[in-house]
Amino acid sequence: MDVFCPKCQHEMVWQQGDYFCQHCQQAYQQHADCPDCGKPLQELKACGAIDYFCPNGHGMISKKRVVFSYVVKE
């Protein structure tokens, strides 16, 4: 999955558990949010795959529907 910097739209690289934009020299944390309520999803790791679960009653969310956002890491 290619991930692009929210600020400069350059492609980011995966580095030490976060995404890193070499252009901005800035690390970003990936957040997975529910497309229905906008609240953070729980990540359930199973068999090398990650499933996303909404604790607010929307159940399992298909990865295609997950809303990913990237937040500047301090």
Ligand SMILES: [Zn+2]
């Ligand atoms: Zn950038």
Ligand SMILES: [Zn+2]
């Ligand atoms: Zn939800």
